[in-house]
Amino acid sequence: MHDIRAVRADPAAFDAALARRGLAPVSTELLTLDSARRAAQTTAQEAQARRNALAKEIGQGKRSGADTSALEAEATNLRARMEGLDAEARAAEEAQTRILEALPNLLDADVPEGADEASNVVLHQHGELPNLPFTPKQHFELGESLGGMDFATAAKLAGSRFTVLRGHLARLERAIGQYMLNLHVDEHGYTETVVPLLVNDATMYGTGQLPKFAEDLFRTTDERWLIPTAEVPLTNTVRDEILQEAALPIRLAALSPCFRSEAGSAGRDTRGMIRQHQFTKVEMVSITTPEQSAEEHERMTRCAERVLTELGLTWRRIVLCAGDTGFGAAKTYDLEVWLPGQGAWREISSCSNCRDFQARRMNARFKPREGKGNLFLHTLNGSGVAVGRALIAVMETHQREDGSIAVPPVLRAYMGGLEAIQAA
Template identity: 55%
Template sequence: MHDIRAIRETPDAFDAALSRRGLPAASPEILALDAARRAKIHAAETAQAEQNAASKQVGAAKASGDEAEFERLRALVAEKKAEVARLQDEAKAEDQRLTELLLTIPNLPYEDVPEGADEADNVEVKRHGNPRNFSFTPLEHYQIPAAKPGLDFETAAKLSGSRFVVLRGAMARVHRALAQFMLDHHVEVNGLAETSTPVLVRDEMMLGTGQLPKFGEDSYQTTNGWWLIPTAEVTLTNLVNGETVEEASLPRRHVAHTLCFRSEAGSAGRDTSGMLRQHQFEKVEMVSVTTPEQSEAEHERMTLCAESVLEALGLPYRRMLLCTGDMGAGARRTNDLEVWLPGQDCYREISSVSTCGAWQARRMNARYKPAGGGKPDYVHTLNGSGLAVGRTLIAVLENGQQEDGSVTLPEALHPYLRGATGIDAEGALV
């Protein structure tokens, strides 16, 4: 959410930042609601002062025996009391309208974020690793003989419908091994704190990280009101919801492996083959909570943490700086990591690492106490995939496929598979 004081002070800059996202000016409507709210508050305070003054005079009129004045003042007190209540209700309603409007407005991009309309305007920052030269035409993951026995889309469709998969045998083992490897790597190499959280959350938690009120259609809600998390960003970030923490405790760096659920609203016809885009998937998520001064360096650090997983698995990738039109609503800047998929002959997103500034913190009312004293300030929050487990499995299969239909697995996974180094063309670990 945005700071109303900052909008009052620099409305043109606020609108200019929104225009970089391709959005119309919002400050006129915001400031009109703010002015109406403040006018109601001022009127209520004035009426309260008049009520207090009249209340003091009631006793004097009674003591003097001036019955007419006493009745007039008593009626005035009752009138002002009703006026105060009415004006306070109207001010509360204006405040609610203002809050609801502010909650729908996306974050403002940092100045170094390239302006653009969609993914075509994203900027490549770097590449790591060279795509392998195949002596045969590489297949997509669901076509590889080694993977076919363990990727059961037909049974999943019977159980749940489209965009689900049942993993069997080696596929299930490698998928689990990837998640365990990622967690261990982030804890032991990158210094993140492993955290286990629920996958069902209240409305307030989805509101805190920005999935509500505008993007509820992208998630699933149970009949009793809980939401299934689209990512552990929701739970990990909201660990500080409503809290004021000590500066000395920051930065806080969490990592969690969870199931994630997304309706994929608006993605009809996209990535319908294979397991690239699923309603239910697993992800290892990173979240950092920092002071404002720490957040810039932390964004780079988190991006490197995600990159280190790809490098440990020997997967070629590139880092993309997203343009203003391709960023999520809560981000001020986003680095996407795209892994090379030889079966598709292109790079595909496997991680997004975003810095959100204080946008989420204001929604959550999450603050910190400065170590040197002074007024508490809002924390900054950051989140990133470290990595999407299913997409990493796809990348491992496609990059490790052999002409005979088998798959060679990354060395980093061997200890998690009882020493197995690959999957044969029949789908067995070997």
């Protein structure tokens, strides 16, 4: 959410910031509504002052026996006028809010220009592309041949974009999630958190999923929403709170199922587990002061990178360009992993600094150690990482010519010491 005072202060700069995302200028419309709202409120306040004065005059007149009918008629007319002015102010404010809540976050100055993912910038790469001495298989070919990945049964149970995992592959997915959560909690200082998987409208609104992205979500018959990521409930834990600066930063992590309708992705990644309606992810969320958030963004991204390194994967960090940066983010790093079976880079983590964009929607603030008043918090979120995609990457990267999969050393303790997954 944006502060209308920032639009008033420099409307040209606000429109220029939106133009970086390919959006049309809106400051004139916003300021027209803002002026209408303020004018109606001012006139209503003046009318209220006049009504207060009339009340005294009427009281004095009645005590002295004077005719107060004209004064009473004026007071009645003023009351009706005030109701109309209040309605005008509310209508202008609601129209202004509808525009503001649909606008994406303003981008950091160092976000690269560009209209789409073709303009994203690779910052660095870890590891060389694997040079396997055989033709690598894709994860679904490996999973089906091992008897641990069943798409037909999943389709019977729930439809497309679901998977049933069995045996060692099911345990491998669980191992990956447990390993990542333990790493972030024990070594990276995140607090493990179990969150509701169903949330209300206010929670979805606070992190920016509503109203713009309702079609991407699953809604229950009692008007709750299945979470698309644990970012939503984790971040909203500070909604309507005023924190002490000494308590910051707050770092939270959750291993949870995530649910997405994948609206608009028909025909994309229809084979395998790349794009699912239900998947598991370790999510990291940080709540910071404005001064902390840029370094926290770097730190969070390094935490996700360590996961990929310890799993023995080849990965790269990318900074997203203006046209590819998500709605709520001011700056985003994507981590992409190389999948030998696909022969392609695929996103496995996205780490974003939202600055005060979500905090304004949530009314989440902190009290500085020095100075008066309360300031809006900064919020950050990052995948640490997507468990299903990590499973895919481990399978394709550590596959052997006979179709077996070597278990990365960091996961073996979670796998009962198993060093490789073989066909049954």
